[in-house]
Amino acid sequence: MKKFIIIACLLIAVSGMAQQVERGTVLIKNGTVLTITQGVKENTDVLIKDGKISQIGKNLAAPAGAKVIDATGYHVMPGIIDAHSHLALDAVNEATTPVSAMVWEGDDLDPLDVGMYRAVAGGVTISHAMHGSANAIGGQCQTIKHRYGTVDPKVLMMEGAPRTIKFALGENPTRVHGNNGAGIVPNTRMGVEFVIRQAFSEGKEYMESWNKYNASKNQKGFRGAPPRYDLRMETIAAILRGEIIIHCHSYRADEIYMLLKVCKDFGIKRLVFQHVNEGFKVAPELAAQGAMASVFADWWAYKFEVYYSTAYNAAILTRNGVVTSINSDDAELTRHLYHEAAKTQKYGGLTDEEALSLITINPAKQLGIENRVGSLEPGKDGDVVIFKGHPLSVYAIPMYTVIDGVVKFDREKDADDQRLYVDPKQTIDITDAVFEETLSHDHDECMKNAEFLLNVKFADKNR
Amino acid sequence: MKKIMYILLFICAGVAAFAQSPKGKYGTFVLTNATIETVTKGTIANGTVIISNGKITYVGAATTAPQGAEVIDCKGKWIYPGFIDGGTNLGLSEVGSDQRTRDLNEIGEVIPQMQALTAVNPNSVLIPVTRVNGVTTVLTAPVGGMFPGTAALINLHGYTPDQMYVNFKGVVVNFPSTGRRGGFDRRTDDEIKTASEKAMKKLNEVFDRAIQYHKLDSATKSKGVEYYPEMEAMLGVVRGERAILLEVNAAKDILEALKWIKERKLKNVVLTGCREGWRVAADLAKAGFPVITGPVLALPSRDYDRYDKAYANPGLMKKAGVKVALRTSETENVRNLLFNAGFAAAYGMGREEALKAVTIVPAEIFGVSDKLGSIEVGKMANIVVSDGDPFETKTNIVHVFIDGWQIPMVSRHTQLYDEFLKREPGVNKSQK
Numbered sequence: 034m035k036k037f038i039i040i041a042c043l044l045i046a047v048s049g050m051a052q053q054v055e056r057g058t059v060l061i062k063n064g065t066v067l068t069i070t071q072g073v074k075e076n077t078d079v080l081i082k083d084g085k086i087s088q089i090g091k092n093l094a095a096p097a098g099a100k101v102i103d104a105t106g107y108h109v110m111p112g113i114i115d116a117h118s119h120l121a122l123d124a125v126n127e128a129t130t131p132v133s134a135m136v137w138e139g140d141d142l143d144p145l146d147v148g149m150y151r152a153v154a155g156g157v158t159i160s161h162a163m164h165g166s167a168n169a170i171g172g173q174c175q176t177i178k179h180r181y182g183t184v185d186p187k188v189l190m191m192e193g194a195p196r197t198i199k200f201a202l203g204e205n206p207t208r209v210h211g212n213n214g215a216g217i218v219p220n221t222r223m224g225v226e227f228v229i230r231q232a233f234s235e236g237k238e239y240m241e242s243w244n245k246y247n248a249s250k251n252q253k254g255f256r257g258a259p260p261r262y263d264l265r266m267e268t269i270a271a272i273l274r275g276e277i278i279i280h281c282h283s284y285r286a287d288e289i290y291m292l293l294k295v296c297k298d299f300g301i302k303r304l305v306f307q308h309v310n311e312g313f314k315v316a317p318e319l320a321a322q323g324a325m326a327s328v329f330a331d332w333w334a335y336k337f338e339v340y341y342s343t344a345y346n347a348a349i350l351t352r353n354g355v356v357t358s359i360n361s362d363d364a365e366l367t368r369h370l371y372h373e374a375a376k377t378q379k380y381g382g383l384t385d386e387e388a389l390s391l392i393t394i395n396p397a398k399q400l401g402i403e404n405r406v407g408s409l410e411p412g413k414d415g416d417v418v419i420f421k422g423h424p425l426s427v428y429a430i431p432m433y434t435v436i437d438g439v440v441k442f443d444r445e446k447d448a449d450d451q452r453l454y455v456d457p458k459q460t461i462d463i464t465d466a467v468f469e470e471t472l473s474h475d476h477d478e479c480m481k482n483a484e485f486l487l488n489v490k491f492a493d494k495n496r
Numbered sequence: 497m498k499k500i501m502y503i504l505l506f507i508c509a510g511v512a513a514f515a516q517s518p519k520g521k522y523g524t525f526v527l528t529n530a531t532i533e534t535v536t537k538g539t540i541a542n543g544t545v546i547i548s549n550g551k552i553t554y555v556g557a558a559t560t561a562p563q564g565a566e567v568i569d570c571k572g573k574w575i576y577p578g579f580i581d582g583g584t585n586l587g588l589s590e591v592g593s594d595q596r597t598r599d600l601n602e603i604g605e606v607i608p609q610m611q612a613l614t615a616v617n618p619n620s621v622l623i624p625v626t627r628v629n630g631v632t633t634v635l636t637a638p639v640g641g642m643f644p645g646t647a648a649l650i651n652l653h654g655y656t657p658d659q660m661y662v663n664f665k666g667v668v669v670n671f672p673s674t675g676r677r678g679g680f681d682r683r684t685d686d687e688i689k690t691a692s693e694k695a696m697k698k699l700n701e702v703f704d705r706a707i708q709y710h711k712l713d714s715a716t717k718s719k720g721v722e723y724y725p726e727m728e729a730m731l732g733v734v735r736g737e738r739a740i741l742l743e744v745n746a747a748k749d750i751l752e753a754l755k756w757i758k759e760r761k762l763k764n765v766v767l768t769g770c771r772e773g774w775r776v777a778a779d780l781a782k783a784g785f786p787v788i789t790g791p792v793l794a795l796p797s798r799d800y801d802r803y804d805k806a807y808a809n810p811g812l813m814k815k816a817g818v819k820v821a822l823r824t825s826e827t828e829n830v831r832n833l834l835f836n837a838g839f840a841a842a843y844g845m846g847r848e849e850a851l852k853a854v855t856i857v858p859a860e861i862f863g864v865s866d867k868l869g870s871i872e873v874g875k876m877a878n879i880v881v882s883d884g885d886p887f888e889t890k891t892n893i894v895h896v897f898i899d900g901w902q903i904p905m906v907s908r909h910t911q912l913y914d915e916f917l918k919r920e921p922g923v924n925k926s927q928k
Contacts, residue, residue, distance in 0.1 A: 147799050151796075313916045334622060336592060336593040337591050343912035343913055349913065349916050365793065369793065375890060378889065378890035379889055380909070380913075426888060427842065427887050427889045428838060428842040430843070447802060447803070449802050450802070
């Protein structure tokens, strides 16, 4: 019996440990350090202690037990942040209702998604695991750290990151729910505005009825019952209180402008537009309201909504004072966001610092985690990527990726065959990708799990 | 007062001219003081290229210009042959998700008679967006079943498909796939085997029939055969005059395809795709057929493959001795060809070979190396001038010539930039 108790205690201890985030100590020596917020520092060391950046300077001494990386001739920059991703998700769309604020991507994280490892190999340390764009008000999203190697979904969640939610405007919600889909509102952009205003109004009433109840329930002689609990409305109320950042799938200028007005009417300030291909057309309005934009570097013309767009979008938005990031929305594209950021130098002449901000400090601001990550400063998380070559060069190669002071990717040690146990005689003919998709235009996964609602063939689904 | 009127008129005229789309310009152009990467004959510092009557008429160190020529000072600039994308759908599709604008996938399994060139829209908005980034020539191909049609090589300038066409067509053949296609493929092993055997039988039937048709056609000097468009389109293939563009990707399928080519004694074959070419690179090299591969910016084909296999694939095949050209497989973003080449260069192919893979190698594969692919006297004047290494992301292309025409450096993307960088009115309509 005693033995049994000891084993049980050990098991509990082990399972408790498994949920712990691994934090390491590493000294990165003699690199060209691109801090993003505090300039470029040549021949400089970065010391990460127990997962946090403790010092940036010259000739730093390695603490006992620290891993040392010689970064001579290499560029050292903060881990790249992807503000729009569907990596490590088991499901993307709860496409059964135009307002699905009650669902949360944190409930279906898949820590075994190899896409996460490939993103790490491209220097991406954090991604915004988003709900899809099937609904006007979609599900809540989860900011994750790419702590690949864990089997515990909870370990992926970035502790302390603010809550976020996906909204969607235009073609996707209207074709999922309108006449070509479920046959309910919204069928048009008018309907999308109505669905959002209605949800906000109901959420406001819900919040007020709870406020009223909470204020009076302890008063002497109070006899009322509490209002009915509604998770969907709880979420809307949290948006109205400013506790959840809206990340809204959008393309056309008019729909972007619509949501700006709706949010203004309801006093909502934390608003980020996603894709926002025509954001450049309403850049002054976005800037005036402090709304932010997360865009593709050059994707366009894959659907009608993005036919009148331009690769100069990020540069126009930046020059007009909009906090802008470059995202991927795609398991392949996320692996070279540094290259996507560099395209803003070709299309609009952004400086190195402006271009690199698009994939570091700016997405951090959009996710509300800029005090933790997005630049190399003492006190921030030890998330670092080390490049051979300048990260904005087409010839740049990520060599190491460090998350919380733990080396998660080392190109020199990366195995050619990633199987744990390789039987050389075994022949495997399963290829991962459907090759025909090479020639289709379905780059991303924004409409995943919603195909069944659409009267189109698989090959015609798109973002 | 009169003076003011003139000024107003002048301004109006200027505005009107601006509102029109600029036209291409034909003539004699002298590009001076440039670094010329000829691709086939080394690099010339401070060199001159002369373009006249659509052709390159001079490459060298000369400093004098022919009379009436337009001299363009290219100090600090680099000159390259127009870049060639070995596989796209450009011109065949305008808005990817809208079937009404897609003309790349006709109905039918065996329809080699379907001509991509017919459906190329010379006025596609996508074309200027592509060419101002230095891609002057693309193979545009239909997609679909086993024989989806005939692809064509086109220059990205011209007002009719014939003005764009550059003397190469190839019959696209999608080689049957023998393996399981990822997790979504729920077929049993037997079902997969049966399906691939059936497809191979079909492929062989088409070729057998085409050989019969060719014999009848030859024996009767084209008079004894009935209207049979599929077979007519296969005649060139059977006679070895027209290339087969054989799309095949998985390693096992590539080996099957090589065996099949040998059995059929086919000579004029270009392998396309070859996403797992690196796995069987030695076999590919031994067989000796050229490969057009890409996109380079792609995921590995299997979960357990190293993350950078797609980046490294062109270099690994090249090192094994395969002749490799690159493609984007794109429509609206064919402009990213040079970045695909840059990644291939960085991940093992090297810059020199990557440069060839988007210039002279595709020209040779398409049998048009007398016209395209390098800066040499007598070739078609497809020329690109850049302000740096054209593979580098931030480099700008400053001049493009296609078939001797100076291309206006505007596209929808630049026009929207010009209009919206400083939008007027801004937030407030009444005050600027």
